[in-house]
Amino acid sequence: MSYLDIWIYDSTHRMRVFLCYLLIFVVFFIFSDVMIYFYTKSLYQPIENYEILAENMEVTVTQAEASNVNGNVKGTVKNNTNETITNQYLKFEFYTPRDVNIGTKYLKIENLNPGEEKKYELGFRFDSVSSVEISNASAEEAEAAAPEELEITPVFGPAGLISALILGYFFL
Numbered sequence: 001m002s003y004l005d006i007w008i009y010d011s012t013h014r015m016r017v018f019l020c021y022l023l024i025f026v027v028f029f030i031f032s033d034v035m036i037y038f039y040t041k042s043l044y045q046p047i048e049n050y051e052i053l054a055e056n057m058e059v060t061v062t063q064a065e066a067s068n069v070n071g072n073v074k075g076t077v078k079n080n081t082n083e084t085i086t087n088q089y090l091k092f093e094f095y096t097p098r099d100v101n102i103g104t105k106y107l108k109i110e111n112l113n114p115g116e117e118k119k120y121e122l123g124f125r126f127d128s129v130s131s132v133e134i135s136n137a138s139a140e141e142a143e144a145a146a147p148e149e150l151e152i153t154p155v156f157g158p159a160g161l162i163s164a165l166i167l168g169y170f171f172l
Contacts, residue, residue, distance in 0.1 A: 043067045049131035054090060056081050057109070059134055066129040073124075073132060077109055078117040085112040091137035092122060097130040104149050106142045 047064035050073075058078040065071050073092065079085050090107040103126040112118060142150065 044071065047071070047073075047129060047132055051131070051133045053133065053135040055136055056088075057085060057112070057136075059090065061132075061134070064132060066124075066126075069127055070123070070125045071129055073122045074120070076117050076119050077112065079112040079114050082114050084114065086110055087139050089137040089139065089142040090120075091135050091141070092124070093133040093135075094124060094126050094129045095131045095133070096128050099131075102126045102129070104145070106137060106145055106150050108142070108150075 044065040044067050047066055050061055050064055052059050052061070056079075058080050059075065060078075061073060061075040063072070063074040077090070088109045090109060092105040092107065093101055094103045094105075096102055103124065105122055105124055107120055107122055109118075
């Protein structure tokens with residue numbers, strides 16, 4: 001009788017050990033996902049102070065939140081005029097608790113028919129944002145803006161690139 005015969009014969013113990021390790025891995029994975037979710041949610045504080053000065057369209061803010069380094073503003077834009085809105089911009093100015101303007105972002109509103117409503121989401125990377133002011137901006141003002149001010153989505157940094165490469169290596 002060889003070792004292989006004994007190993008195959010007594011496979012129930014090894015299977016139990018394997019299933020135990022699998023169960024520990026799954027429980028740890030779920031636990032870590034839940035803890036990471038709650039930790040990242042606790043970092044973001046809602047922005048309670050926002051002022052909407054936009055004309056010709058109804059702008060609402062459904063969610064505005066910021067952490068120490070970044071945040072996002074979500075909401076809807078509705079055309080209240082009788083004309084189609086094309087090539088207009090919304091200007092988002094971000095302020096610190098001491099009312100210092102720390103940055104501006106522009107959101108392009110294009111092809112918004114009368115009575116139509118669209119959702120928007122704007123990400124930003126500014127420190128210690130406590131209030132937002134939303135107003136209309138002309139196309140000339142937006143064209144004179146820096147490229148970072150026109151960028152809507154957060155920057156995909158080196159850490160994101162490295163993690164994507166590692167995940168691609170293991171799962172592809």
